[in-house]
Amino acid sequence: MTDVPHVPVGRRILANRLFLAVCVFCTGLAVCVLAVLIVSIVMDGVHRLSPDFIANFASRKPQEAGIRAPLVGSIWVCAICALTALPIGVGTAIYLEEFAKRGKFTEFIRINISNLSGVPSVVYGIIGLTAFSRFFGWRAGAAPIALGNPDSMLYLQLPFGSGVLAGGLTLALVVLPIVIVASQEAIRAVPNSLRQGSLALGSTRWQMVSQITLPASLPMIMTGAILAMSRAIGEAAPILVLGAPLLVLETPTNLMSDFTVLPMQVFNWMKRSKASFQEIAAAAIIVQLAVLMSFNAFAILVRQRLQTPLQ
Amino acid sequence: MVSPAVAASTAASRGTPIPRAARDRSEVLVKTVLLSFSLLSIVTTFSIVAVLGFEAWRFFTGFPDTPGIGIIPFLTGTEWNPLLGGEQKFGVLPLVCGTLLVTFIAGAIALPIGLITAIFLSEYAPSRLRIVLKSLLEILAGVPTVVYGFFAVAIITPALQRFSDAFGTFNALSAGIAVGIMILPVVCSLSEDALRAVPQSLRDGSSALGGTKFDTSVKVVLPAALSGIMASFLLALTRAIGETMIVALAAGGLAQMTLNPTNPVQTMTGWIVDIFFGDAQANSVEYASSYAVAATLFLMTLVLTLVGTAILKRFREEYE
Numbered sequence: 001m002t003d004v005p006h007v008p009v010g011r012r013i014l015a016n017r018l019f020l021a022v023c024v025f026c027t028g029l030a031v032c033v034l035a036v037l038i039v040s041i042v043m044d045g046v047h048r049l050s051p052d053f054i055a056n057f058a059s060r061k062p063q064e065a066g067i068r069a070p071l072v073g074s075i076w077v078c079a080i081c082a083l084t085a086l087p088i089g090v091g092t093a094i095y096l097e098e099f100a101k102r103g104k105f106t107e108f109i110r111i112n113i114s115n116l117s118g119v120p121s122v123v124y125g126i127i128g129l130t131a132f133s134r135f136f137g138w139r140a141g142a143a144p145i146a147l148g149n150p151d152s153m154l155y156l157q158l159p160f161g162s163g164v165l166a167g168g169l170t171l172a173l174v175v176l177p178i179v180i181v182a183s184q185e186a187i188r189a190v191p192n193s194l195r196q197g198s199l200a201l202g203s204t205r206w207q208m209v210s211q212i213t214l215p216a217s218l219p220m221i222m223t224g225a226i227l228a229m230s231r232a233i234g235e236a237a238p239i240l241v242l243g244a245p246l247l248v249l250e251t252p253t254n255l256m257s258d259f260t261v262l263p264m265q266v267f268n269w270m271k272r273s274k275a276s277f278q279e280i281a282a283a284a285i286i287v288q289l290a291v292l293m294s295f296n297a298f299a300i301l302v303r304q305r306l307q308t309p310l311q
Numbered sequence: 312m313v314s315p316a317v318a319a320s321t322a323a324s325r326g327t328p329i330p331r332a333a334r335d336r337s338e339v340l341v342k343t344v345l346l347s348f349s350l351l352s353i354v355t356t357f358s359i360v361a362v363l364g365f366e367a368w369r370f371f372t373g374f375p376d377t378p379g380i381g382i383i384p385f386l387t388g389t390e391w392n393p394l395l396g397g398e399q400k401f402g403v404l405p406l407v408c409g410t411l412l413v414t415f416i417a418g419a420i421a422l423p424i425g426l427i428t429a430i431f432l433s434e435y436a437p438s439r440l441r442i443v444l445k446s447l448l449e450i451l452a453g454v455p456t457v458v459y460g461f462f463a464v465a466i467i468t469p470a471l472q473r474f475s476d477a478f479g480t481f482n483a484l485s486a487g488i489a490v491g492i493m494i495l496p497v498v499c500s501l502s503e504d505a506l507r508a509v510p511q512s513l514r515d516g517s518s519a520l521g522g523t524k525f526d527t528s529v530k531v532v533l534p535a536a537l538s539g540i541m542a543s544f545l546l547a548l549t550r551a552i553g554e555t556m557i558v559a560l561a562a563g564g565l566a567q568m569t570l571n572p573t574n575p576v577q578t579m580t581g582w583i584v585d586i587f588f589g590d591a592q593a594n595s596v597e598y599a600s601s602y603a604v605a606a607t608l609f610l611m612t613l614v615l616t617l618v619g620t621a622i623l624k625r626f627r628e629e630y631e
Binding site for chain 2: 003007012013015016020022023024026029030031033034037038041067080082087088091092094095096099100105108109110111112113114116117118119121122123125126127129130131136141173176177180184204205206226232233234235237238240241243256263264266270278281282285288289292293294295
């Protein structure tokens with residue numbers, strides 16, 4: 001041990017009290033910031049909220065503008081993102097936790113995933129633009145190949161262009177590391193005795209995973225999935241890079257439709273200098289926050305309802 | 312929900328047994344599918360490196376009709392003037408400078424406040440208060456960054472302008488404060504996890520030796536959790552460097568070498584937004600420059616993440 005200087009008890013107690021005061025101050029500051037944030041946005045935008053605001057399309061006149069296109073666009077993109085990122089993310093987590101042998105290769109995948117989670121979302125936007133919208137420059141300049149009927153929801157064009165499919169897949173890249181890490185933690189939390197019991201009864205690995213591990217870890221996986229989706233629905237940078245049009249006057253009808261999303265619409269309106277656009281941006285933020293709060297509340301509900309202690 | 316143990320016994324007794332060969336085949340199939348899913352993460356990394364590397368290389372070595380910029384002038388140039396008309400200059404340092412200035416301001420705000428709040432939550436706060444505060448932080452963590460951008464423009468900047476006339480409509484300080492608020496929950500919740508992972512016996516030992524709560528928290532728990540706290544700092548700074556929407560809204564668009572927080576700055580992410588939000592020609596030099604800037608950004612965040620992982624691994628204190 002190094003020599004510890006002797007500090008009188010009185011002074012140490014004083015230090016303790018001072019530090020507690022600093023702690024309370026800092027925590028209070030954080031809470032105040034949250035309060036100011038929410039109050040200021042509500043004050044700015046609440047008088048613009050109306051059924052018309054939800055039902056109308058965007059407009060050059062702020063008093064007539066609404067968020068119908070971005071709201072529906074957000075739902076489409078979020079659904080595509082969920083349908084791709086969740087199976088792939090949970091599958092990766094299952095492989096890493098239940099099938100992979102511990103070794104250099106598994107360690108490499110693990111480090112790789114932690115690096116991917118640090119990549120800025122704007123970089124994913126550039127990758128999404130290059131890989132999904134343009135297929136790495138394949139058929140650049142030529143007309144895209146059409147597959148299927150344009151009236152059908154599953155109409156495809158190759159390359160994808162900047163439709164909802166490309167948007168959803170790009171957001172899937174952004175949230176994939178989050179889904180993987182959350183699912184890994186969920187699977188790791190399942191007690192080993194359950195696995196051993198299943199294997200002892202003669203099940204294969206996959207039978208064990210599908211009938212024991214997955215059902216037991218489902219609440220935690222779903223909580224992580226919902227939080228990942230709330231991240232996806234708030235991302236604007238990747239969608240901006242993909243090139244969402246400034247003014248969208250239609251809701252998407254198929255996977256190739258042009259779209260915009262709520263945070264992107266907020267950004268567009270904020271970029272206008274007129275104060276009335278700032279007000280409708282605030283109103284759109286209120287809707288966005290309401291959607292996010294309901295996501296979070298749902299996550300908490302799932303966690304509490306489905307979680308049974310496994311001891 | 313059926314408890315897993317019951318599910319196990321019903322599964323074992325359900326119906327006719329599946330022939331062994333079929334079972335093995337589906338087992339191999341499932342394993343292959345899952346393996347290919349996890350290989351997708353490697354494909355993603357490979358695509359990022361390949362796309363950014365290829366496009367940045369074209370930017371450095373030149374297009375058929377325009378000369379390349381060169382990697383040394385790009386990395387060491389102190390002038391960023393990509394607009395046509397006048398001489399185009401592509402030195403990335405002003406953008407790096409802008410990014411670091413905003414990140415520094417954000418870190419100076421979020422790291423101390425986040426750490427102290429984490430200590431309060433983990434060591435001082437009663438459990439009820441802790442739960443309430445943690446869920447408030449979760450809300451803060453879920454707020455989309457474009458909302459913080461709104462906050463910076465609509466609230467922080469006017470407040471700053473009341474203090475001093477030096478602040479323009481767009482300035483580095485306003486963006487930095489907003490980024491700081493954005494990364495605060497990251498620092499706080501990860502540091503708190505690290506602090507709570509320190510075993511209770513260490514706290515008990517310190518108290519038994521006559522340590523006050525302050526002595527225990529700062530001289531015993533904090534050093535024990537240091538690796539986790541450092542990792543949370545690095546992760547938060549990585550987020551700040553890559554943050555896009557806040558700086559695009561609040562920092563302005565003037566690339567300059569300045570450390571004065573009242574000035575407008577251009578960050579690396581801000582430049583990428585300007586290119587893709589504006590109408591730059593897809594084959595122009597300034598369009599290609601965004602890939603080179605993105606590659607620089609990617610390398611910076613990669614190094615920070617790797618250092619964070621290394622710290623966690625190397626300096627983790629294991630307690631039983």
